[in-house]
Every structure is written in structure tokens, then in C-alpha cells.
Amino acid sequence: MSAVIEEHHEEHHDHKPTGIGRWLFSTNHKDIGTMYLCFSFLMLFIGGAMALVIRAELFQPGLQFVEPEFFNQMTTLHGLIMVFGVIMPAFVGLANWMVPMMIGAPDMALPRMNNWSFWLLPGAFGILIASLVMSIMGMGSAPNFGWTFYAPLSTKYGPASTDFFIFSVHMMGISSIMGAINIIATIMNLRAPGMTYMKMPIFVWTWFITAYLLIAVMPVLAGAVTMMLTDRNFGTSFFDAAGGGDPVMFQHIFWFFGHPEVYIMILPAFGVISQIIPTFARKKIFGYSSMVYATSSIAFLSFIVWAHHMFTTGMPVTAELFFMYATMLIAVPTGVKVFNWVSTMWKGSMTFETPMLFAVAFIIMFTIGGFTGLMLAIAPADFQYHDTYFVVAHFHYVLVNGALYSIFAAVYFWLPKWTGNMYDEKLGKLHFWVSTISVNLLFFPMHFVGLAGMPRRIPDYNMQFAEFNQWATVGAFIFGFSQLILLYNIVKTVRGRRTVKATDQVWEGADGLEWTLPSPAPFHSFTTPPTVK
Amino acid sequence: MRAAIRVAGFISMMLSSSLALAEYKLDLEPGVTTFSQGAYEIHTMVMWICVAIGVVVFGAMTYAIIKHRKSKGHEAASFHDNTTLEIVWTIVPFIILGFMAVPATKVLLNMEDTSNSDMSVKITGYQWKWHYDYLGEDVSFFSNITTPDSLSLATSANVKQDETTLLDVDNRMVIPVNKKVRLLFTSNDVIHAWWVNDFGVKKDTIPGYINESWIKTDKPGVYRGQCAELCGTNHGFMPIVVEVKSEEDYLDWLAGKKAAAAEAAASAEKTWTKDELMAQGEKVYATNCGACHQASGQGIPNVFPGLVGSPIIMGDVAKHIDVIVNGVSGTAMQAFGGQLNDADIAAVVTYERNAWGNDTGDVIQPSDIKAAR
Ligand code: HEM
Ligand SMILES: [Cu+2]
Numbered sequence: 047m048s049a050v051i052e053e054h055h056e057e058h059h060d061h062k063p064t065g066i067g068r069w070l071f072s073t074n075h076k077d078i079g080t081m082y083l084c085f086s087f088l089m090l091f092i093g094g095a096m097a098l099v100i101r102a103e104l105f106q107p108g109l110q111f112v113e114p115e116f117f118n119q120m121t122t123l124h125g126l127i128m129v130f131g132v133i134m135p136a137f138v139g140l141a142n143w144m145v146p147m148m149i150g151a152p153d154m155a156l157p158r159m160n161n162w163s164f165w166l167l168p169g170a171f172g173i174l175i176a177s178l179v180m181s182i183m184g185m186g187s188a189p190n191f192g193w194t195f196y197a198p199l200s201t202k203y204g205p206a207s208t209d210f211f212i213f214s215v216h217m218m219g220i221s222s223i224m225g226a227i228n229i230i231a232t233i234m235n236l237r238a239p240g241m242t243y244m245k246m247p248i249f250v251w252t253w254f255i256t257a258y259l260l261i262a263v264m265p266v267l268a269g270a271v272t273m274m275l276t277d278r279n280f281g282t283s284f285f286d287a288a289g290g291g292d293p294v295m296f297q298h299i300f301w302f303f304g305h306p307e308v309y310i311m312i313l314p315a316f317g318v319i320s321q322i323i324p325t326f327a328r329k330k331i332f333g334y335s336s337m338v339y340a341t342s343s344i345a346f347l348s349f350i351v352w353a354h355h356m357f358t359t360g361m362p363v364t365a366e367l368f369f370m371y372a373t374m375l376i377a378v379p380t381g382v383k384v385f386n387w388v389s390t391m392w393k394g395s396m397t398f399e400t401p402m403l404f405a406v407a408f409i410i411m412f413t414i415g416g417f418t419g420l421m422l423a424i425a426p427a428d429f430q431y432h433d434t435y436f437v438v439a440h441f442h443y444v445l446v447n448g449a450l451y452s453i454f455a456a457v458y459f460w461l462p463k464w465t466g467n468m469y470d471e472k473l474g475k476l477h478f479w480v481s482t483i484s485v486n487l488l489f490f491p492m493h494f495v496g497l498a499g500m501p502r503r504i505p506d507y508n509m510q511f512a513e514f515n516q517w518a519t520v521g522a523f524i525f526g527f528s529q530l531i532l533l534y535n536i537v538k539t540v541r542g543r544r545t546v547k548a549t550d551q552v553w554e555g556a557d558g559l560e561w562t563l564p565s566p567a568p569f570h571s572f573t574t575p576p577t578v579k
Numbered sequence: 580m581r582a583a584i585r586v587a588g589f590i591s592m593m594l595s596s597s598l599a600l601a602e603y604k605l606d607l608e609p610g611v612t613t614f615s616q617g618a619y620e621i622h623t624m625v626m627w628i629c630v631a632i633g634v635v636v637f638g639a640m641t642y643a644i645i646k647h648r649k650s651k652g653h654e655a656a657s658f659h660d661n662t663t664l665e666i667v668w669t670i671v672p673f674i675i676l677g678f679m680a681v682p683a684t685k686v687l688l689n690m691e692d693t694s695n696s697d698m699s700v701k702i703t704g705y706q707w708k709w710h711y712d713y714l715g716e717d718v719s720f721f722s723n724i725t726t727p728d729s730l731s732l733a734t735s736a737n738v739k740q741d742e743t744t745l746l747d748v749d750n751r752m753v754i755p756v757n758k759k760v761r762l763l764f765t766s767n768d769v770i771h772a773w774w775v776n777d778f779g780v781k782k783d784t785i786p787g788y789i790n791e792s793w794i795k796t797d798k799p800g801v802y803r804g805q806c807a808e809l810c811g812t813n814h815g816f817m818p819i820v821v822e823v824k825s826e827e828d829y830l831d832w833l834a835g836k837k838a839a840a841a842e843a844a845a846s847a848e849k850t851w852t853k854d855e856l857m858a859q860g861e862k863v864y865a866t867n868c869g870a871c872h873q874a875s876g877q878g879i880p881n882v883f884p885g886l887v888g889s890p891i892i893m894g895d896v897a898k899h900i901d902v903i904v905n906g907v908s909g910t911a912m913q914a915f916g917g918q919l920n921d922a923d924i925a926a927v928v929t930y931e932r933n934a935w936g937n938d939t940g941d942v943i944q945p946s947d948i949k950a951a952r
């Protein structure tokens with residue numbers, strides 16, 4: 047009863063509920079956004095620790111720290127946590143915070159569902175991590191079949207914990223779908239008067255498209271894991287050749303989800319970069335409408351290229367040609383985005399605060415990842431690259447040096463708006479330079495060992511690969527620990543002692559509704575809608 | 580300037596010191612078949628096109644970063660679109676992609692053409708070894724890693740590190756030079772991938788499927804590769820070694836294999852002494868069982884059971900044979916019935932029942948296995 051009264055109260059004043067209830071029962075887009083971001087940051091450290099176990103083992107030829115079986119559990123959980131627990135929740139957190147503020151809305155359209163979408167996540171990852179804890183305690187094995195969980199390794203040959211994994215993926219899927227529905231409902235219904243679709247900030251556009259991708263492909267993932275579940279426990283044989291099923295069908299289903307999934311992880315990043323570059327170039331984004339069309343065509347193409355992950359499965363040659371050509375096409379709209387960003391910088395009046403540094407580094411390193419993507423698209427060459435460290439280098443350039451970098455950029459960019467305090471610029475720059483040097487030391491040599499012939503997902507290797515693996519391990523440890531600088535900087539900014547107060551506009555070149563609100567932004571964004579001319 | 584010289588000096592020092600080590604590679608190798616060379620050429624072409632585009636784009640960006648700064652007093656221009664430019668940078672990439680697609684298509688069509696082959700070898704992936712079957716020749720064998728010590732933390736340090744560590748097998752696949760060898764791929768359990776870079780062949784071996792590829796090379800030699808698809812615990816330990824020999828040497832090798840097979844078949848008929856069985860059993864155990872149960876028979880706690888004093892081994896012989904012939908379904912203990920002949924199974928059973936202090940004194944003959952199958 048009292049909760050109801052309190053909620054009613056909030057409509058009029060800026061009173062926040064207090065105590066644990068504020069977070070547990072929150073329906074506020076900012077609080078939920080904060081929880082998503084904190085959760086993602088926590089997962090970054092857990093998944094990162096696993097990566098360091100992997101890199102420590104690969105520092106030298108021979109086995110030094112872990113058994114091959116445990117090594118496989120590390121690569122699997124690292125991949126799952128980074129994809130589903132770090133990148134995706136971080137972008138949902140950013141959307142929660144920024145979308146209502148950018149379109150002039152008071153909150154998300156479906157606030158209770160918003161609460162439920164978030165609170166599913168700790169459950170999902172709790173289950174997944176529990177399987178690892180049990181493995182360490184000597185009770186069976188955690189999932190050990192790679193984040194791509196190909197059948198029959200994950201079905202007939204999967205450890206008992208696979209059923210935990212399936213349940214966990216279902217929960218993540220439900221969470222993502224609800225989050226996506228919420229974002230679409232918010233963008234469609236709560237835009238301020240005058241804000242037509244073609245006036246929405248690019249970040250809102252990219253999330254709008256991403257949300258549709260999520261709704262389209264998360265059910266496909268759910269279908270895949272459900273078929274695994276029945277194969278494992280109820281005697282079906284969807285993926286078991288001996289029962290008339292088809293293990294390759296698993297890969298088609300997985301990648302029909304999986305390729306759009308990689309764009310789910312990069313389109314919001316494009317959005318973030320498209321907000322930051324114009325701000326610090328003090329110049330409008332170049333080619334707004336071509337940005338929107340490019341994003342849409344990338345989203346469309348992402349549905350017809352999935353089998354470029356499956357060139358070696360022995361598809362008919364006509365299918366290989368189709369998927370090769372379609373994949374090469376993605377380079378065109380991706381190129382348009384990069385050209386537009388560079389043109390936005392061209393003849394601007396640029397300054398290089400931390401968000402801009404991360405954004406510029408994003409453009410360069412993401413483009414490198416795009417180049418290797420194009421190389422991988424060439425089927426005959428992919429026979430040499432596939433399942434080697436070259437692919438590992440490719441997707442880390444787009445995901446770490448790309449998606450994660452855009453998240454760092456976004457956090458520095460919006461933190462002053464969120465907290466009302468400027469972050470420590472010196473520390474921000476330090477974080478940028480240490481991260482950028484070490485991340486390249488970490489991932490660039492992987493191109494070399496991959497081309498030289500080192501397969502991925504192996505715990506031990508021939509000594510011809512030793513040199514570059516050592517570089518990578520050194521880079522990994524520096525990169526990993528340099529994230530503590532970010533943690534410290536955020537904590538310091540949130541606490542607000544010895545920091546400078548942020549103005550409402552925060553950045554000199556900032557433009558958009560979110561910058562018209564006070565800093566820190568009030569608990570309820572726009573209670574009366576602003577008008578956009 | 581002085582700084583630049585120092586940097587250049589440092590880089591050249593790094594380069595020369597690494598050239599001195601020089602066992603590692605930075606790039607793909609052209610390899611020894613038409614399509615490994617095709618793949619290499621197209622890889623090189625696409626890579627340099629990307630580098631060229633990168634130089635232009637990053638060059639423009641660097642120029643802007645240096646010149647168009649607020650701190651240099653640069654005022655922001657106000658343009659925010661340019662239709663001509665946008666059309667150009669949509670069309671030009673299409674044309675560049677066309678230049679890549681044409682040779683890529685050619686190479687791919689060549690790779691997929693397995694017609695008119697001179698001989699066929701069927702390659703089957705097992706957890707964690709390869710099986711080669713020379714179709715029509717009655718020659719088939721397993722190929723295992725030579726250093727089972729590599730597989731576990733406790734013994735890995737015993738392995739000598741050299742150019743072929745983890746890349747060496749007990750039985751090599753042998754093929755003749757200048758013949759088109761058709762390869763057929765399938766799997767006994769999970770998906771593996773057979774990959775030898777120098778041939779440009781990487782194909783998944785999938786249960787229930789038969790994939791095809793081919794090799795034809797004019798360069799005799801020894802070529803190495805590894806499994807390229809995660810296939811469980813010991814995925815990193817299933818190397819591939821292919822030896823390309825002259826036609827004559829190849830036929831000699833084939834005859835040798837046939838003779839050995841005949842000898843093995845004959846040995847299954849005779850009655851063995853305990854010593855013979857123990858000696859043979861130790862060998863069979865080392866190549867087939869030691870990876871999991873360890874040479875000491877101690878196993879790996881919680882993963883692979885130890886065999887010292889195991890109730891199955893100390894108990895009923897029939898149960899013991901059953902575990903080895905039929906495996907234990909749902910565990911890593913696979914069915915060895917199809918992989919080992921009667922003599923080898925008899926030998927390994929005898930060995931397990933008498934080694935490491937399991938002194939049951941039992942002697943099992945090949946005929947016992949035949950009867951038990
Ligand atoms: C220019 C655009 C891109 C192209 C043409 C491209 C192409 C490819 C191809 C052909 C593969 C398969 C390689 C193989 O396994 O042999 C691949 C793998 C991958 N790509 Fe991309 N890619 C592009 C952009 C991206 C982006 C933006 C992301 C994510 C943000 C991404 C994430 C991945 C991941 C995670 C894998 C590896 C999946 C796995 O096997 O575990 N890629 N890419
Ligand atoms: Cu893809």
C-alpha cells in the first residue's frame with residue numbers, strides 16, 4: 047500500500063525511493079540503466095579474469111596452469127559472458143539511460159517490463175557461473191563446447207551442466223526480447239512533438255533497428271537451445287545423424303541467429319560514435335540520411351550472410367558463392383559509415399577529450415576489423431583462415447577495439463550528464479593510452495599466428511608460435527589491469543568529491559534534447575514534452 | 580630528426596634480432612597445390628587492397644586531426660552532405676569488390692572440382708585421432724599423436740619442445756606425387772576439421788555426412804596440420820602428417836602396410852604367451868589408452884578413472900572386455916571394438932589385468948575376444 051502512495055508521490059516531486067527497494071522494484075529508466083551498466087562492468091571483470099587464465103596458459107608452449115578440459119571451459123564461458131553479459135547489457139543500459147532523454151520522453155514506455163528484463167540477467171549468469179563453481183569443486187564439468195556450442199559436442203557429448211546452460215540462455219533471450227520490445231514501444235510512442243523519425247539522433251535510430259534484429263533472432267536462438275534440450279533429455283534427434291537428424295542444421299540455425307547477433311553488438315556502437323564525433327568536431331554529422339540507410343541495409347544484409355561462418359562444412363559450391371558475394375556486399379554500407387565519420391571530422395574544429403579519443407580509436411580499429419572481415423568473406427581464402435587465430439583477431443578488433451571501445455567512449459561522454467560531475471580528464475587519457483597500446487599488443491599479433499597456422503581454442507601449441515603469443519599475453523595483462531583506472535575514475539566521479547561540476551550542456555559542441563536537461567539529469571526526464579522544431 | 584633515427588635504429592634492431600630467431604612466420608605460405616597457391620594469391624591481393632584503402636582513409640583522417648583542431652584556431656565548416664561524393668563512395672567499393680570476386684570465384688570452382696581423381700582416401704575423425712582408409716586397397720589405420728604426455732598438466736613438462744612437438748603422429752598418411760587424390764571426410768563422433776595449410780585443404784568431418792576435397796602436388800615432402808574444429812578435451816592434440824612420396828615409394832609403403840595387416844590377422848589366430856601379450860599390451864595401451872588413463876594407470880582424478888585396483892579389472896573378465904569393446908555410452912570411454920583387432924584387445928586386457936600391481940595372473944587370448952564380440 048505504502049509503495050503505491052510513494053509511487054504516486056514521485057509523479058510530482060523528484061523523490062527517489064530509498065534502500066534496496068529502490069533497485070529491486072525500480073521502474074525508473076535511469077536506475078535500471080545504471081543497474082545494467084554496473085552488471086555489465088562486473089561481468090567484464092569476471093569474463094576478463096577468464097581471458098587472463100587463457101592467456102596465462104598460452105604464454106608458453108606446454109601446459110603450465112590448467113588442464114585442457116578446464117581450458118575449454120574457460121574459452122566457452124569467456125565468450126558467453128563477454129557477448130551476452132558485457133556487450134549486450136551495456137548497450138541496453140545506455141539505451142535505458144539515453145533513449146528517453148534523447149527523444150524527450152519521461153521514461154521508457156513499459157517500465158515494469160523494464161525491471162523484469164534486467165532482473166532476469168543476474169539469474170541467468172548466476173546459473174552459468176554456478177556451473178563453473180561446481181566444476182572447480184570437482185562436480186562435473188562446466189560448459190566446454192565453445193560459445194558457438196556446435197552439436198553434437200554440446201548435445202550427445204555435452205556435460206551435465208549443458209542443461210543449466212540451456213536454461214540460462216533462455217533467460218537471457220527473454221530478457222533481450224523484452225528489452226527490445228520496450229525500446230521499440232518507447233521510440234514509436236513517446237517521441238516529443240515535432241521529432242519525426244528523420245530527426246531522431248543516430249543513436250536512437252541504431253537502437254531502433256537493433257531492437258528489431260533482437261526480436262527477429264533471439265527466438266531463433268531459443269529454438270536452437272530448445273531442440274538441444276529435447277535431443278538431450280527427451281529422445282528427439284534434431285541434430286543427431288544416427289537418429290536421422292542433421293548436425294549441420296544446428297550451425298545454420300545458430301548462425302542465422304549468430305550473424306545478426308554480431309550486428310546487434312555493433313549497430314548501437316555506430317550510434318554512440320555518431321553522437322560523439324559531431325560533438326567534438328563541432329560540426330553536424332555528415333550524411334545523416336545515408337547513415338540511416340546504411341544502418342538499415344546492414345541490418346537487412348545481416349540476415350542473408352550467415353553461412354560465411356560455415357564455408358568448411360561442405361556446402362554446395364553455389365551456396366558458397368552466394369554467401370561469399372552477399373558477405374562482400376556488407377563492406378559497402380560499412381564503408382559508407384566510416385567515410386561519413388571521417389567527413390564529419392573533416393574541416394571541423396576538433397578537440398580531443400577522452401570520449402573523442404576513444405571514438406577516433408574506434409573508427410581506426412573497427413575499420414581494421416572490417417578489412418579482415420572482408421578477407422574472411424573470400425571463401426577460398428577463408429579455408430585457410432577459418433578456425434585460426436586470424437578469426438580471433440578479426441572478431442576481437444570489432445568487438446573489443448570496436449564495441450567495447452564505443453562503450454568506454456559513451457561512458458566518458460555521458461557520465462557528467464548522469465552524475466553532474468566531470469570525470470578526471472587526466473585519468474581518462476591515461477586509461478585511453480594504456481588501453482590502446484596494450485589492446486593492440488594483445489590482438490594484432492594474433493593475425494600473424496593465425497596466418498602462420500595456429501588453430502583457435504587449443505591450450506598448447508608448437509614453439510613456432512611462441513613469440514607472438516608472448517606479446518599477446520603481455521598485452522592482455524596490461525589491458526586487463528588498465529580497466530581498474532576506469533573503475534577508479536567512475537567511482538571518483540560518482541562520489542563527486544574533488545571533481546568539477548558539470549554544466550547542463552557539458553560539452554561545448556553538444557546538441558540534442560538530453561543536453562537541455564540539468565546535470566545530473568532529474569529522476570524523471572521530461573515530465574512535460576519539449577517541442578522540437 | 581634525432582628521435583626519428585633512434586626509433587628507426589630500435590626497429591631495425593628488433594627486426595634483426597627477430598630475424599636471427601626466424602622460426603616463426605607472419606603470413607600465409609603459398610603451399611604446394613594449385614588451390615593453396617590460388618588462396619595465397621587472392622589473400623595477398625585483398626590484403627594489399629585493404630592496406631591501400633586504409634592508407635587513404637586513415638591518411639585523410641590524420642590530416643584532419645592535425646589541421647582541423649580547435650587549438651589551431653580552425654573554425655568548423657558547415658557542410659553536412661554532398662550527394663555526388665556519397666554516390667561515388669558507394670559505387671567505387673562495388674567495383675573494387677568485383678575485382679576481388681572474379682578471381683575468388685575461379686579459385687573456389689577449382690577447389691570444388693573433385694572429378695577425375697586417381698585414388699581415394701577416406702578420412703574419419705575420432706575423439707582424438709584420425710583414421711585413414713585407402714579405398715579399394717584394403718589398407719586402413721589410425722594415426723595418433725606421438726607425445727601422449729602433452730595431454731596433461733602433470734606430464735606436459737616431460738615433452739621435449741622442438742619444431743614438430745604436437746605435430747607428429749605414429750602413422751603418417753602417405754600419398755603419391757602428381758596424382759589427384761580424392762579425400763572423403765566423415766566422423767565417428769563429434770565434428771572435427773582436417774586441415775593442412777600447405778594443401779589449402781580444410782574440411783569439416785561431420786557425423787552422417789561425407790565431405791569431399793582433393794590434393795594434387797608435384798612436391799614430395801612431409802606436410803603437417805592440426806584439427807581445426809573444437810572437438811572436446813583433446814582437440815589441441817590431434818595432429819595430421821601427410822607424406823608425399825614418389826609413385827614407387829608409395830607403392831612400397833602400400834605393400835608394407837598390406838603385409839603388416841596380413842601378419843596381424845594371422846596373429847589373431849595363434850595362441851600367445853603371457854610375455855608376448857604383456858609386451859604387445861603395453862604398446863597398445865600407450866597409444867590408445869594412456870591419454871586418458873595415464874601410463875601409470877592412475878587416471879586423472881574426477882575426469883578419467885584410475886585402473887589400478889579397479890573393480891572392473893580385478894573382477895569378471897567378460898565385463899572388462901565388454902567395457903573395452905563396447906565402451907561406456909555417454910562417457911569419454913569409447914568403443915574400441917571397431918578400432919583394435921582381437922589380438923590387440925586381448926593384449927591390452929591381459930596387460931591391464933597384470934600391470935601396476937593388478938596381479939590377477941589372467942591371460943586372455945585373441946580367441947576369447949572373438950568369442951566375446
Ligand atoms: C565488414 C563487415 C564484416 C564482415 C565482412 C565479416 C565477416 C566475417 C566472416 C566471414 C567470419 C567467419 C570467419 C570464419 O569463421 O572463418 C566472421 C567471424 C566473426 N565476426 Fe565478422 N565480419 C564483419 C564484421 C563483424 C562485426 C561488426 C562483428 C561484431 C561486432 C563481427 C563479429 C564476428 C565474430 C564474433 C566472428 C567469429 C564467430 C566465431 O566463430 O566464434 N564481425 N566475420
Ligand atoms: Cu558473420
Ligand SMILES: [Cu+2]
Pocket residue numbers: 770771772806807808809810811813814815817
Ligand atoms: Cu578438434
